[in-house]
Amino acid sequence: MxxxxxxxxxxxxxxxxxxxxxxxxxxxxxxxxxxxxRKPGSLAKTWALLIAAMILYIPANTLPMMITGSIVGTQSDTILSGVVYLWTSGDWPIAALVFFASIMVPLLKMIAILLLLITCQRRSRWAPQQRTRLYRLVEFVGRWSMLDIYVVTILAALVQVQSLASIAAGPAAVAFAIVVVLTMLSAMSFDPRLIWDPVDEEQEIPGETHDANH
Structure with a gap:
């Protein structure tokens, strides 16, 4: 071929x-x-962006994402405690959406990119079609990675208008936004053609041997 x-x-x-x-x-x-x-320095750039995203993923999940104020006081919530707060308040659809978009999607994206990097660096021939589909899925999901930031913003506006309470974005929102940008950039810097290079090299060897015999 x-x-x-x-x-x-x-x-x-x-x-x-x-x-x-x-x-x-x-x-x-x-x-x-x-x-x-092939994109120059694709693996090195992707590694650097992914490691930075992994580091910032920790404060994004440990620092307050939402700061809720009411007549009884102020409460700071991380992403997970904010999900619990929304769930117990009866907003379970928003809670499920924030949990999936804020915790699961970035984590799964980083795991997927990590898998692609390791297999390409080891020049693995394992399941190239499936890994290519995985890369395309990561790229597609990247378009919706800021969904939870929009949810927090819209929720803050709705709560401030419809009740005496107020909701504001916390410092984790900045860290999480950077994580989202870094994961998107890491997916963009990765060259999916590297997945197929070991397969192409393996297919070239028999042809070269055949030509040499003639």
């Missing part, structure tokens, strides 16, 4: 044009963007 790299073809990261690339790097003839067979 002939690959695009063997045919000296590379896709532009900016406009998506498939162009012929005689050397290891060049420029897109349509938009002038940089062309590479």
């Amino acid at each position: 002939t690959t695009a790299r063997q045919m000296r073809l590379a896709g532009c990261h900016d406009c998506g044009l498939l162009a012929r690339l005689p050397h290891e790097h060049g420029h897109c003839p349509r938009c002038g963007g940089a062309l590479h067979f």
